[in-house]
Amino acid sequence: PLEFKLDLSMIPQTTVKTEEFYNLVLQHYLEKQQKPTQFLTKDNKGYDGEERMRFLNWLIEITNSYKMNYSTFFIICSILDEFQKKTQKITRDNLYLTGLSCMYLASKFNDVIPLRIDQAIYISHDRFDRNKIFKKELEIFECLDHQLNFSNSFLFLTLLLRLYLSKVKDKGDDIIEI
Amino acid sequence: MQIVIINSNATELYVIHKILYQIKDIIYYYMSASENVRYIKIQKIGEGAYGIIYKAQDVQTEEIVALKKFKLSDNEGVPSCALREISILNQLNHPNIIKLISQIIINKKLHLVMNYYDMDLTEYLKFNHEEFHLKNIIYKILLAVEFIHNRKIIHRDLQPNNILITNNEPVLIDFGLSRVLSPNMTPGVTQLWYRAPELLSNCNTYDYAIDMWSLGCIIAEIALNKPLFMGSSEIHQLLLIKNIINGNEWFLHNSQFAKLNNLFIDLINVCISLEFLEIIIS
Numbered sequence: 001p002l003e004f005k006l007d008l009s010m011i012p013q014t015t016v017k018t019e020e021f022y023n024l025v026l027q028h029y030l031e032k033q034q035k036p037t038q039f040l041t042k043d044n045k046g047y048d049g050e051e052r053m054r055f056l057n058w059l060i061e062i063t064n065s066y067k068m069n070y071s072t073f074f075i076i077c078s079i080l081d082e083f084q085k086k087t088q089k090i091t092r093d094n095l096y097l098t099g100l101s102c103m104y105l106a107s108k109f110n111d112v113i114p115l116r117i118d119q120a121i122y123i124s125h126d127r128f129d130r131n132k133i134f135k136k137e138l139e140i141f142e143c144l145d146h147q148l149n150f151s152n153s154f155l156f157l158t159l160l161l162r163l164y165l166s167k168v169k170d171k172g173d174d175i176i177e178i
Numbered sequence: 179m180q181i182v183i184i185n186s187n188a189t190e191l192y193v194i195h196k197i198l199y200q201i202k203d204i205i206y207y208y209m210s211a212s213e214n215v216r217y218i219k220i221q222k223i224g225e226g227a228y229g230i231i232y233k234a235q236d237v238q239t240e241e242i243v244a245l246k247k248f249k250l251s252d253n254e255g256v257p258s259c260a261l262r263e264i265s266i267l268n269q270l271n272h273p274n275i276i277k278l279i280s281q282i283i284i285n286k287k288l289h290l291v292m293n294y295y296d297m298d299l300t301e302y303l304k305f306n307h308e309e310f311h312l313k314n315i316i317y318k319i320l321l322a323v324e325f326i327h328n329r330k331i332i333h334r335d336l337q338p339n340n341i342l343i344t345n346n347e348p349v350l351i352d353f354g355l356s357r358v359l360s361p362n363m364t365p366g367v368t369q370l371w372y373r374a375p376e377l378l379s380n381c382n383t384y385d386y387a388i389d390m391w392s393l394g395c396i397i398a399e400i401a402l403n404k405p406l407f408m409g410s411s412e413i414h415q416l417l418l419i420k421n422i423i424n425g426n427e428w429f430l431h432n433s434q435f436a437k438l439n440n441l442f443i444d445l446i447n448v449c450i451s452l453e454f455l456e457i458i459i460s
Binding site: 069071104105108109110112114116117133134137138141145146147148149151155 | 254255256257258261262264265266268269281330357358359360362363364382
């Protein structure tokens, strides 16, 4: 399973309860989230559900340590799944190159300070050079019809929480009881 | 290509031949260009931090289009403002929002192809217009902005230069700074005169309200025919804004608003609401 933890420093008026609640809903969402099972291969060489999970957990670590927006992780997820759905070209061998390019693309789309290319190369332990990443990036971008703006539940969750917080500003911290 | 030379002697022929030989590369280039290149640049219209805008002609349909060329920073692949602009514009389909016709890559540089209109709101306001035209423009701009906000997108660069007018109908352009709502964003956006107080005070958790502030300034500008706050620096701008803390009184005492209807003043007042500023000062 995915281990995704949030710290909610950017949302004002947080309490321990808010954080608990937020993580609870998020865990629930991640478990229930539909895996694109029909596009994951089952043989040894391919890209299966287990491999995807392992990769996503690695992505969470990276996005945390490079201080990206929380929503960036979800965008990377959607891009990766959409790309696999359209091309079914991801194998175990090119998973890291594809994922890294997805991350680079999503970070440029969504972050205040986007990931630089030398950072991306550093993340890959110098396995890929910049031309390789640029080429893959352009391929993914064209393949998705130039559309990176996926709506994800994280965004709705944030909006919902914001709305709620603005409504109950003076009512205290009973946020569990929505 | 045929060249016919009549009544010429040998030396002249030799000279012409020599010249033709020298410019043959240029001739070949232009003959081949018409087949490969779809758009021919006519002139440069504007330039910004993101890139250059050209007026260009489509060779196949003979239509006039605007080409937006992105300066590719040499080592960062597709620039991030281009990523945002393309994927946001692809999503928006509204008569008062510019249409992205296509995106092409010429000489490894990304170009966006869009419709071309030749007048923006600043120029439009230099002439006198019927009142109902102006009202129609305000209404249509409000509709377009509502359409954007419904899709969780913030424009972040609303100003009269980014609103084009064609047949008395407004068209919103320039989504290079716009982005999807997220909890953490850069404060340094929007042109200074239309910048909201929360941006001026370097807050990075703002939301749609900053667009409404710019809209309020634009609506006032349409009515008064001059910008509402003309600050020379960020501090000066904040001082000018501070004047309207008691909104209604300020509007009453200001002689330039005397000719306006009460309802209209209410509209401006709602757009430039000062909830945020009051929090800062108290």
